[in-house]
Each structure stands twice: as C-alpha cells, then as structure tokens.
Amino acid sequence: MKILLIGANGQVGYELQRSLACLGNVISTDRKQLDLTNNDAVRAKIAEIQPKLIVNAAAYTAVDKAESEQALAIQINVDAVRVMAEEAKRLNILLIHYSTDYVFDGQGKRPWCENDNLAPINYYGESKLLGERAIQETGCHHLILRTSWVYGVRGSNFLLTMMRLARDKETLSVVADQIGAPTWSRHIADATAQIVAQYKGSHSQLDDYWSLRSGVYHLAASGQGSWYDFAEAIFQFMASQGEQVAVLSQTITADYRTSAQRPLFTCMNTDKMADTFDIRLPDWRGSLDLVMASFDSEA
Template sequence: MHTILLTGVNGQVGHELKRSLQGLGTIHAPDRAGLDLADPDALRAAVRALKPTLIVNPAAYTAVDKAESEADAAHAINASAPAVLAEEARRLGIPLIHYSTDYVYSGEGTAAWREDDPVAPPNVYGASKLAGEEAIRASGCDHLILRTSWVYGARGKNFLLTMLKLGREREALNVVADQVGAPTWCRSIADLTAHIVAGRPDWAGVSGVYHLVNGGETSWHGFAAAIFALAAARGDKVPATLGAIATEAYPTPARRPKNSRLQLDKLRDTFGLVPPSWQDALGMCFEDVR
C-alpha cells in the first residue's frame, strides 16, 4: 500500500485522481492553502514530513495566454515545483508521476508526435512545462511524464463547459477548425494512471515520457459539433449555426499549435493500456454534465 502525495486536487485531473487512486494507498491531497507549490522550501518540507512512497503531480499553471505576461508565475509552478518534487523523490527512492502537455512540440506538420520527437514549444506555457520535464529527468528519480492534450471534464473551466454555456446564449458560433488533436477526458487520464500504478510493483526500466490522451483526432470545431450533438439530443439549447474558422481569425496572446496529434503506441506497448476514443469518452463524461 502506497502513501501517496497528490498535488493539484482542486484541478480537473487532480480531482479525478483523488477518486481513481483510492484503494491503492493512503492519499494525502492538500489544496493550495495547505501546500503552496510556488514556495520551494514549504514544498520540500511537506514531502519530508509526509515521507510518501509515491508522488503524483497534476498541479500546473494552465492559463496559456496569461503565461505570456506571467512567465515567472508559470515557471514557478510548472518547472521549479516539479524540480523540487523530483529531487525529493530521488532522495526517498520513490517514483514521481508528472503530467505534461502536447505544447512541448512545435505544433507543425500533420504526423502524430512520438515521445522521442524533437521539442520546440510555441509559447511560454509550453516552455515552462518542458523545463519541468527536463528537471525531472535531470534529477535521476524514477518517473513517468505523461503528456496529454485538450483536457476537459464536468467541472472547472474547459472547452466542453464553455461550449455548453455559449450554446445556451448564442444563435451562431464560430470555432477554430485547423487545429487538430485529441480531446481528453480528465477521468480517462486519472483512471489510466491508476491502472499504471496498480500494475507496477516496481518501476525498473519504465521511467520516461508517455503520451496519455483519448484515441482518435478531431479539430476544435469537430469537438464542438460533437458536444452540441449530444446536448441537442437531450433537449439543451444549441447554436443554430456552427461556423468553422482558421486560427488566424481568432488571435490569442499565446501561439497555439495546429498539430496536437499524439501517438499512443508506447503507452500500449509498455503498460498494455488503450485509452477509449475521444467520442466514447465524451459520451461518458456527458452523463456527469448537468
């Protein structure tokens, strides 16, 4: 049985992990008031007081556009905090599970990214997440870095809930159609993480980067269309018109990748896990959305 330190419990993935990891050990999941990830000394002291046997770190600074003007804040949570957690994991001889992003890649081309492809973050957020990855690798601790994309769920702030809100308010809506990736349900991430933990009595030879997303691919426009189809089927108000626009028609402070496709072969070959398709995951998530 593990003693698990779980960060970011108020976030989408952290909230689900608190449920999915139950039964695998005693979960210690302090919120932001109980554990300030931006304070390296406090973070180090918390780990040393708890002496966990596993650290799971979904906490992140995820305000992609805001990060362009708050680079220090993004770096503190996305790079410095993982560095401290990795150093402490190495000192304790325990594994660290950390979550990263498709934004570490350039976002160019159309081929699905492999874990060993070159990285070239297109924005500050991606650069801060990559710095966190590099610090974990440099620490020498046993680790899994799980790169995911387009995370959504039935709570918090995300594309699914934003679309449902706008669908109730507007008759017409335009959504970007030339960025392609895999919408990924936060519960899929949490449940698959729990399967990995349950199936690994030791971590020899598996440390590294893995992609963890739902299967298949679509555009943001395609994702929105699927959301509205499910909403309409249960009688919710949806826009009469859903237009498709180019990235250039919706400028944002942070540059967005057009290619967020992630290969899943390594996850399957190493852990025997095949995530559900993004369509199936969305259907399951919709059962929780009111």
C-alpha cells in the same frame, strides 16, 4: 502505500482522488494547503509526509496568461516540479507528473512520438518542457505523462465553456484548423491508477523495474479532431436532449487572435504506453458521449 497527490482540486486531480483511493492512503493537497510558489514549503511537505509515491497533478495551465506571467508559470511548472523530483530521488520513490502536447510545434501531419523534436511555440509549452527536463536532470524514478485537450465535469475547460456558450449565444465561431485529441480527465486518472497498481506490486524491485520504465509517455484519447469538431459533438448531444443551442460556424487560427500561439497539429502516438503498460484510451467521441450523458443523468 502512502500516496501524496498534489493539485487535488484540478481537473485531473479531482478524478485521481477517486481513482487512487483503493490503492493506498491518499494524502491530497490543493493550492490552499500547499503553496507551489514556495519551494521550501513543497520540500517540507514531502519530508513531513514521507510518501511512497508522488503524483503531481498541479500545473499553471493558463496558455494566454503565461505570455505575461512567465515567472509564475516557471515557478509552478518548473521550480516546484524540480523540488518534487529532488525529493523523490532522495526518498527513492516514483514521481508521476503530467505534461502537454504543447511541447510540440504542431508542424506535422503524423502523430507525434515521445522522442520527436520538442519546440514549443508558446510560453506555457516552454514551461512544461522545462519542467520535464528538470525532472529528468534529477535522475529520480519518474513517469512524465503527456496528455492533450483535457476536459471534465469540473474546473475550467473547453467542454464546460462550450456548454455555457451554446445556451448563451445565438451564433458561435470555433477554430477548425487546430487538430488534437480531446481527453477525458477521468480516463487519465484511471490510466494513472492502473500504472500505480503495477508500481505497488513491484515496489520491492523498485530500482530495476522503474529504472527501465522511467521516461516520457503519451497518454491521450484515441482518434483526432479539431476544436470545431469537439464543439460540434457537444452541441449535437445537447440538441439531441431537446436543448436550443447556438448556430456553430468554423473559423481558422489566423483569424482568431490570442496572446499565445497555438500549434496546429498535436495528435500523439500512444503506442509506447500501450506496449509498456497495456493501456490505450478509447476514442474521444465515445468518451465525450459518456461525460455528456452523466450531466443528463444528474439533471
């Protein structure tokens, strides 16, 4: 099966190259090979490759910069995505696309379900929601996988930033009133591969099988914690390995000014993913320990 992977050098895309390798001929593109600000180039690339599956791991993810770069966020998160969906519809294939917990306003105390009210409070979240709707409007076979607080061994993410600051700073304050589920990019990729394996096995029945399964699914780690909890777990692991780390303290969102607002509670209910695909990701703390241990083993 020919798989087109878009955004191969991002956090999730990097892991997808490994996870999808055994499932088909993975043709990977990054921003140098495919300019997502050029809709014609996106359409031409898909027409050239004629894939049996498109996995879009590319996105504009700079939450604060999106407030001042709205046109760019829309182009990458909406317009390019619409082209992918239109081509998936034309080819009668599946499009897998990643979205975010930031489509919710964070005003709640129970994990969000897929059909709960969508009301993003920043432009990044707005652009991702518009991307979801663009896919749905085409009528293509699709899986929109909403995930949260993604981190991994490469790219720009909270884990790597905290590891650097733990070594460089004497003290550090981290927000303690935003609650979510830190999710390892490798687990997102492996879960995607499990879904693709089912898709590959059912391809002769594509219309019936995937018309029933097309839709939005939440794919995030089990458990919940604040950014402070996340940082504390990172610092504790580093200290257990003999490293000197900064002294950590708590702050609140109201005292930590950023260009974009952040939702306060974005934990997501993942029962639909478990019921449909028999996939439920592990608790975030155990996953973080695995990632941290991998850094230690590579040292």
